[in-house]
Amino acid sequence: MLKSFVVPSSDIPGYSSIYRHPDYKSGTFNGKFADITTLYEVFKAQVKNHPKENFLGARAYNPETSTFGDYEWLTTTDVDEMIDDYGSGLDQLFAKHAPDMNEETGQQPLGIFSINRPEWVLTELTAFRSCRYSVGVSDAGGLEASEFYIRCSELEVLVCSMDKIPRILERITHTPRLKVIISMDKLDCSKPTPSTQAFSARTTEALRSKAAFLNIVLTDIAQVIEMGRAKPTEPTPPKPSTYCTLSFSSGSTGTQKGVLITHGAFAAASRAGYLNLQQRSVCHLSFMSISHIFDRYVIYTFMHDVIHIGFSSGVDELLLSDMQALRPTVLVTTPQLLSSVYSKVAEATVEAKGVVGLLSRFALKSKLGRFSSGRGFKHALWDRLIFGKIAQLFGGNIRLVISGAVSLTPELHNFFRAALSCNVVQGYGQTESIASGLIQRTDDISTGNIGIPSPGIDIRLRSIPDMGYVATDHPCPRGEIMIRGEGIFSGYYKAPEKTAEAMDGEWLATGDIAQLNPDGTLKTIDRMGNIIRTALSIYVELEPLEMVYSTHRLVDSMLIHGSLHAYDLIAIVVPRSETFVPWAQNIVGNKDAELVELCKDDRVADAMAEELRAFGSSAKAPSPAVIGAVHLEPRAFGQVDRELLTISRKLRRFKIVQHYDAEIAGLYQKLGNAIDLQIEPSGSS
Template identity: 45%
Template sequence: MASQTFKVPSSEVPGYSAIYRNSQFKDGTQGSEFSHITTACELFQHHLAIAPKAEFMGTRRFDPANGTFGEYEWLTTSDIAELIEDFGSGLDHVFAKYTANSKGHGTQQALGMYANNRYEWFVAEYGAFRSRRYTVGICDAVDVQTAEYPINHAELSVIVCSIDKIPRMLDRMAGTPSVRVIISMDRLDLSRPNNLTQAFCAATAGPSLRKRAAALGITLLDMDEVLEMGRAKPTVAQLPAPSDIGVLCYTSGTTGVMKGVLLTHDGMINGSRSSHFSFQYTDTTYLSFAPLAHCMDRYVIYMMMFGGVRIGFGMGDRARIVEDIQVLRPNIMLGIPQFLTALYERMARATIRANGMTGVVSRIAYRSKRQRLAKKGELRHPLWDRVLFKKVAAQLGGRIKAILTGAADLKPEVIDFLRAAVSCDVVQGYGQSETGAAGTIQRLGDYTSRHIGVPNAGSDIRLRSMPDYGYLVTDLPCPRGEMMIRSPSVFTGYFEDAEKTQETMDGEWLATGDIVQINTTGTVSFVSRTKNLVKISTGYCVSSERLDRIYAQHPMVHSLFVDGHQDYNKIVAVVVPEPTEFIPWARSVANAPNASLEELCAKPEVAKELTEVLRIYAASIGLTVYEQLGAIYIEPVPFNEKRHLFTSLLKFKRPAAIVHYDVQLKKMYEEVGGHL
C-alpha cells in the first residue's frame, strides 16, 4: 500500500523527525479552491449564495399539551441572514449604551455565549462577527466553576444565554462582577417560548427574572428586543479581517486549569476547509449536539457549509440524542467516543451478543460483512443489510454516510461494528482547541483502525524525540515522539498568558503534548499525552493512557484507569467490570452464587483473582512486567455516572479521578509495597 503521507526530503534535524504532509497535498498548501473565503462571515455569504432558500437550521417542535417533541421546523439560509444582520445591529446599540468600555482583545470586544446548541447561538455569534467582535463559549456541564472561570478570565460584560441559565447567572453575580448585560435567547414574557426551553420554563419565570436582574444592577434583555433595536436603527457592518480573533475558546480542562485559546477567522476557516477537501460533502443533514462552547462542533459545521448543509438541533438532552437522530435522519454525524461506545454496547447486545438464533445469525452476518469490507472495500452487503443490519441502521435514521469522531480514543471493535451494522464510514481524527479542532483526519475508504489518520490538507506535522520517556524519532520501523503541528489553523496564543504560549510553541510549531507514532502506512497513531507519562521507581516510563486502552480490551473490563507513581515499582488501577462477563466469574471465585455486583466488587479474593487474570492477559500480549498491574480496586459504578470526572466533551479528567480515588490508590500502593 502506498504511504498516505508525503515525507518532505531532507527535512530531518537532530531530535526531530522529517516533516510529513498529506500525500494528496504535497506542496503543503490547500490549493486555490475557496481561497477567497478567509473569514466566517465570508463562509456564511458563500453558503447563502449556494442555498439561499434551502432549509438551514431546524428545531424540534414542542407540544405543551402532552410535553413531547415532534418534527423539525426550519429556517432558511436567508431567514438566518436577516436575523444575523438585525441582531448584529442591535448588539452595536447594546454595547454602545451599556458597556462602551468593555474589555476585550486589542480593539475587539467579546460576547459571551451560554446555552445548549440551538440556532440562536449561531445568530448571536455571527451577529458578533458582523462587527468584529469575538465570542467566548461558556459551558457548565460539570460544575459552577466551569462557567465562572471563562466569564471572569475574559472579563465578559455582555452574555447571550438561554433562559434556563439566567437564574444561575443571577445567583452567582457576586462571583462574576464584570457582567453588565444578559440577553436571553428566549422571550422573557414567554409569549413565544423557544421549543428547546419551553419544556422546562415556568410561566412566571420571565417577569421574576427581570425584577431580580434589576435589583442586582444587571440589564436583562431578550433577543427579540435586541433584534428590534437593530431593525429600528440599522448600523453599518464592520466585517472582520482574516487576522481578527473569531473565537476565544477555553480548553475542556482534562489536565488542570482551563486555558483561553485565541483563534483567528483565517485559522478557523483554514482548518474546516482542509477537512472539506478530504470529504467533499454536499447537501448534508447534520445533528449539532457536541457543545458549541468548544471547537469541534463548530469546526464540522463550517466544514459542511462549503458544500451546503442543513443543521438540526436536538432537544438538549444527551440521554435522548438517538431520538433526535431518528427524527432528523442525518447523513453525517459527529460521534463523541463515549456516546458511540454506549451505542455499540446497546446494538451489540441486541445482535452479535444476543442469545439463541438471533445471536447466531447476527454473528454470521457480522463476519460476512467484515470479510467483504476487508476484501472488496464495500460497506454494503446485498443480503445481510436487507435481512438484519437495515433494522440496526434505522436506529440512527437509516441515512448515515459517515460518523466523524475524535476527542478521545475509540476501541477498534466499536469502529468495526459500526461500519458493519450502519454501513457507513467511521472516520477518526485528531485536533485540539489550539489547532481549531483540525490536525489529522482519516481518509474516506480507509477501513483500518488504531490510528487517527493523516495530516489535514495544508498542515505539516513532525515528531520531537522524548528521550526521558523512551520515545525517539529514530525508533524503527515507526518513528515515535511528541507531535508538532505547523498550520495556519494553529492558534495565535493563550489569552493573557504569554508565558504559557511560549512554552507551547517551538518556533512556528505547536507542541501538542501528545506522543504519537508514524506507521509504515503513513498514518498516525496516538500513544499517550505526555502529562499521562510517569516514571515508576525502577526508572521505567509508563503510559497510563496507553495501558487504559489495552486493559480495556479484556472482556471482563468495562473501563479502568491506570495509575503509576515515582515512589513505587508497581502500577495499580481502578477497574469498572463488565457485568455480563464479570458477575458469573466472580460468583464462582467467591463461591457466592447469589451475590450482587456491589458485593462481588467488595470481596478481596475477587480483586486478587482479577488482578492475576489481568496480569496473565498483559503478559500474553507482550506487556512488560512493569506494565502489569500490581493491585486493583474494583468500582461497581461506571465512571460516566460520576460527572465531575468528565469534561463537557465527555473526556476523562485523570487528575480529578486521582483525587476522587485518593484513599483507594493509597491503599493499593501500600499493598504492592516497593516504596523508596
C-alpha cells in the same frame, strides 16, 4: 506506497522530516474557496449559493408532556435576515452599556452559554457581523467552571438560555464585569422550551426586578431583534486577522487556557477539512459540546457546501431518538460514545451465545473481508438480517463516521464500519490547532492510525529522548507531534508564557507522542504526562487501555491508575447497571440487592477485577500490566462531580485521582502496595 508526502531534505537534528498531504505538496492549498477568508464569508457564501435550504433545526417541544417531536427548521435566508436585525440590536446594547474594546484583543467579546441549540450558532454568526468574537461558556465542569470562563474572558455581555439566569444573578459577584444578559428564551414564556420549564410570567418578572436591583440589563433575543429592526446599523464584517472566538482548552491534563483563534486560521482549518472529506449536502447532528472547538469545526467545514444542522434535545438518554428523528448523513462522535453503544449491541450480536452469536460473528467477518477486498461496505443479506438494526439506531442514513478525541481500537473501528455500512475515519487535533491536524482519507480502511496531514498542514516529530522516543528510530520514527500551518491558534489569552511553552518557533508542540508508520500514517502511542510506569518497569498508556476495558459488557466507564510502587494497576469503574446488577446479584446471592449496595460489596469488586483481568487477556489489551483491584462507583463521573469531566466529556484525570484519593490508597493497600498519591497536573491541553 507512502500515503503522506515527505518534504525532501527537511529532517534536522532532533526532528523528523516534514510530512504533508500528498495532494498539496507545496504546503499551501490555494484554489477552491481560497477567496473565502473569514467564517462570516463562509456563512454568506452559504446564503448566496443555497438561499432556501434548511439550515438550523431543533425538535419541536411539547411542554405538557415534556416530549420532543419532529425537527423544525430555519432556512439560510431566515437566519441571514435575523442576523441583520439581531446584530443591529446588539450594536445598540454594546454602544450604550459595554462600549469599550477588550484591551488584549482590541475587539468586544460576546459570551454564549447554553446547550447546543440554533440560537448558539445564530448568536455566533451575529457576533461576526459586527467584528466581535464569541466566547463559549460551559457548565460541564460545574458552576465554578462557567464563572471562570465569564470572568477570565472579561465578558460584559452574555447570551444564555433562561435556566442559567437565576444562578448568574445569584452569584453576580463572581462575574463582576457582566453588565448585560440576553435570554435565548422569551422572558414572557410565550414560547416554552426545555429551558423554561421551571419558569412562569411571575418568576421571570422576579428575575427582571433582581437584575434591575443589581444594575444588570436583562432582555431576550426577540427584544434585541425588535430593537435592531427599528434602528438598523451597518455591518462591520471581520478581516482574516481579527479574532472569531476565544475557546477554552479541554483541561484534561491541567488548568484550562483561553485559546485565541482568528477568522483566517479558522477559515483555513475548515476549508482544509472540506477538501479532505468532500462530503456534499450534509445533515449533521450537533450534540457534542458546541462551546468546545470540535463541533464548530465540523459545522464550518461542511458549511462550504449545503449543511443542515439539527441540534440534539440536550438529554443524553434521547440521543439515539434525536438521531432517528433527524437521520443525519455524517456522524461526528467520540470513541466513548461508540464504545457505549457497542457494549449494548454486542451482547445481542457478536458476543451473544448460541446460533445468534455464531451467525453474527460470521456476518462480521464476511463484511470485513468484503470491504477489505474493495467490494464496498454494504452486504444485502447481513445488513438485512443483523446490521441494519444497528444502523437504524443512528437513523439509518449515515454515510461517514468521523471519530475524534482518543484513538479507536481496531475492533471497535471495524465493527462500526460493518454495522453502519460506511467508512469510519479517525482524526487528530487540538483546540490550539482548531480541531484539525491529521485525518484518515475517506477511502482509507486501515485501523490503528490517525491518518495523514490535512491540506495546508505540516507535521513533523520532535525527539523526546527522556522518554525514549527519537525521530531517528527505525523503521518507525517516534516523537512529539508538531504542527505548522495557517490553521493554528494565535496564542493563549493573557498568558504569553504559556503561549511560548506551546510553541517551538512556528510549530505547535502538541504534547502527544506518535510514531510514523511505514505507510506514511501516524499513530498516537503516548501522551507527555499521561503515561505511567509500574514497579515492574512496564510503561502503560492509559487512554487506549481504558478504551479496551470500557467495551466490556459490565463497564460503562473507568479510570485506570498505576504507580512505580505497585506491580498491578487499579481502576475506578462505573458499571453499566442493566448488565452489572443481575450479574452482581448472582454473586452475592440476593436478587433484591440494588446497585449502590452491590458496588459496596467486596465480593463483587473482587469478581469485577477477575472479569477485567480475563477480558484484558482475551481482548489483547495494549499492556501486559493487569488490573489487580477495583473500586466500584455507582454514579457516572459527571454525576459524582461535574468537574471530573472536561467539556468534551473526557476524563479530567488529575481531578478524578484527587477526588478518589482515599479509595485509590485503599486499593493499593489491598494489593500490599502503600504509595504516595500526590498528583501534579501537567501537560498541555
